[in-house]
Amino acid sequence: MARLSELPEWERHHHLDKISALPDYGVTPYVGGPPLNKRRVAIVTTAGLHMRDDRAFQMGSADYRVIPGDAPTGDVVMSHISVNYDRSGFQEDINVVFPIDRLRELETEGVIGSVSAFHYSFMGASQGHTLETKARELAGLMRKDGVTAVLLTPV
Amino acid sequence: MGALGHFIEREGIPTAQISLIREQTAAIKPPRALWVPFMLGRPFGAPNAPDFQRKVLRALLALFTQPSGPVLEDFPEDAPADADGETTFACPVSFAQPDTGSDDPAAAMRREITQLAPWYELARKRRGRTTVGVSGLTMQQAADYAASYAGDSPAPVYDAGFSAGIALKRACDDLKAYYYEAVAAQPGNLSPRAIERWFWFETATGRMFLAIQQACLRSEDKSLQPLAKLSLVPRAIVHALKEKQHAAA
Numbered sequence: 001m002a003r004l005s006e007l008p009e010w011e012r013h014h015h016l017d018k019i020s021a022l023p024d025y026g027v028t029p030y031v032g033g034p035p036l037n038k039r040r041v042a043i044v045t046t047a048g049l050h051m052r053d054d055r056a057f058q059m060g061s062a063d064y065r066v067i068p069g070d071a072p073t074g075d076v077v078m079s080h081i082s083v084n085y086d087r088s089g090f091q092e093d094i095n096v097v098f099p100i101d102r103l104r105e106l107e108t109e110g111v112i113g114s115v116s117a118f119h120y121s122f123m124g125a126s127q128g129h130t131l132e133t134k135a136r137e138l139a140g141l142m143r144k145d146g147v148t149a150v151l152l153t154p155v
Numbered sequence: 156m157g158a159l160g161h162f163i164e165r166e167g168i169p170t171a172q173i174s175l176i177r178e179q180t181a182a183i184k185p186p187r188a189l190w191v192p193f194m195l196g197r198p199f200g201a202p203n204a205p206d207f208q209r210k211v212l213r214a215l216l217a218l219f220t221q222p223s224g225p226v227l228e229d230f231p232e233d234a235p236a237d238a239d240g241e242t243t244f245a246c247p248v249s250f251a252q253p254d255t256g257s258d259d260p261a262a263a264m265r266r267e268i269t270q271l272a273p274w275y276e277l278a279r280k281r282r283g284r285t286t287v288g289v290s291g292l293t294m295q296q297a298a299d300y301a302a303s304y305a306g307d308s309p310a311p312v313y314d315a316g317f318s319a320g321i322a323l324k325r326a327c328d329d330l331k332a333y334y335y336e337a338v339a340a341q342p343g344n345l346s347p348r349a350i351e352r353w354f355w356f357e358t359a360t361g362r363m364f365l366a367i368q369q370a371c372l373r374s375e376d377k378s379l380q381p382l383a384k385l386s387l388v389p390r391a392i393v394h395a396l397k398e399k400q401h402a403a404a
Contacts (some may be wrong), residue, residue: 003192004178010394019182025157028184028225029164036219044163044170046156056289058321059381074284079325083389086196086347091286091336093202102205102212112216128158128183135159139166149219150163151212152172152185153198154156 023129034113039149041107042116042142043067046124047090047097047155048080057081057123062130064138067119073100078155081125085155097155116147124154160185171218173198173211174227184225187218191230194347200234207235260366261302263359268294268330271337278340287332290314290325294333297326298360304379305366320378323367324386330360355392364388365396 004012033039048057050065056079057065067076073094078087089096100119106112120138122131142150157180160170164186171187174180175195180188191211193200199208211230218226279285290297292313303310304323312322334354338345345353355361364387371383 004176008391008394011390014390015176016178019179022179022182023158025161025183028186029161030186030224031164031167031169032222033169033219036216039219041216044159046159052288055316056321056325058318059378059386077286077289079289079328081324081386083386084195084391086194086351087286087332088335088339088347088350089197089202091332092282092339094284095205095208096197096199096202099199099208099212102199102208105205105209106212106216111213122159124156128156131158132162135162136166139163139168142163142168143166147168149216150168150170151215152156152159152163152170154173154175155196155198 025128033148036112036149037110038113040114040116040146041103041112041149041151042145042147043098043100043103043119043151043153044122044138045098045119045153045155046122047153048078048123048125049076049098049121050079051075052077060126060130061123062126062134064120064122064134067098067121069100069115069117069119073098080123080155090155097153099151099153103151112149116142116145118142118145156180157183157185157188160187169219171215173215177227177229181227184227186224187221187226189215189218189228189230193234196347197234204235207232260305260359260363261299264298264302264330264363265295267359268298268333271334274340275333275337278336281340282336285332285336287329287336290322290329292326292329294330297329300326301330301367302363305363305370318378319376320371320380320382323371323379324382327364327367327387331364334358334360351389351391352395355388355395 004015049067051071052075054065059081076094078090095101103115107115156172160172164170172185174188174190177190199211201207214230300310312319314322335350338350338353368383368387371379
């Protein structure tokens with residue numbers, strides 16, 4: 001479905017046109033870490049998720065919301081500004097966007113070391129470069145939590 | 156998404172991302188990415204498919220074992236077939252005929268909301284959750300609030316922290332989530348695409364949203380115009396409406 005070759009022409013052009021406007025982020029950093037079964041994993045999503053009583057995202061929001069690792073998934077809602085993607089899957093099962101139950105299962109099975117105490121959400125319609133300040137701030141917080149693997153999940 | 160990989164990894168924490176548009180990810184070159192051939196909105200493939208979701212998650216985590224990067228790998232499987240959203244549109248949902256003969260669009264919205272209430276409650280019980288609730292309004296309040304923006308006297312913003320555009324967006328998001336969750340509980344096992352087309356082409360609220368869009372485009376409130384242009388009616392629906400108009404001409 002997200003193969004560009006299978007999308008209608010107008011939709012394909014919409015996505016391809018964005019590429020020429022993408023900034024150059026320079027040399028790709030690449031750092032190592034412990035074996036997977038020793039890693040502490042956090043999810044950072046750009047799906048515009050937050051707790052029900054938290055502030056909804058606004059147009060151009062470049063800040064993040066915290067989703068506690070032990071938060072009831074029933075209290076996680078979505079206020080992404082875009083309407084151009086399917087939400088029915090998320091409505092049915094949070095794990096299709098935010099795979100927290102699957103991650104906990106892999107922790108139980110010993111595939112990963114542990115699940116972070118906190119996860120985070122941005123709202124992906126914002127321009128990538130506007131997220132830098134908050135992303136670096138997040139990295140500092142995750143380091144304090146002992147996170148050694150971040151899963152970045154879009155919507 | 157790829158920008159976050161650069162920013163966080165530069166701070167010393169390894170990242171691995173799901174890519175939904177491979178060409179964009181290839182251009183950004185994040186440290187590790189797994190491209191998946193799933194519909195937008197479903198980065199882990201399909202709802203209620205834990206084995207498949209686990210497979211995607213394992214493939215994503217496996218990128219951390221690569222010794223050097225950037226890495227961009229392709230996930231080799233499509234999402235389960237019943238979730239691809241490409242099934243033929245065949246919608247069994249229908250509303251009772253209007254009981255008053257009224258052609259008031261706002262009244263028609265309220266009537267639909269009432270008719271869908273038992274299905275929404277069923278969906279909420281079955282799923283143990285609901286995604287309705289970003290506006291803080293009841294559905295009837297959300298309907299009245301949204302409908303006022305199709306006319307000449309838009310209601311005052313219900314939350315001082317919101318612009319008119321964002322307040323309207325949240326009310327509309329809640330209404331749409333309510334309809335989507337309710338109809339998904341009805342018989343028929345509708346595909347995502349069928350639900351979308353039902354909402355926009357078969358419901359009074361879908362028609363109201365289109366009227367709101369036109370009114371917002373004419374509005375002098377600058378917060379309403381971005382909503383009307385980008386965040387109310389999906390591109391797919393805009394194109395489908397154009398095709399309908401072209402076919403009718």
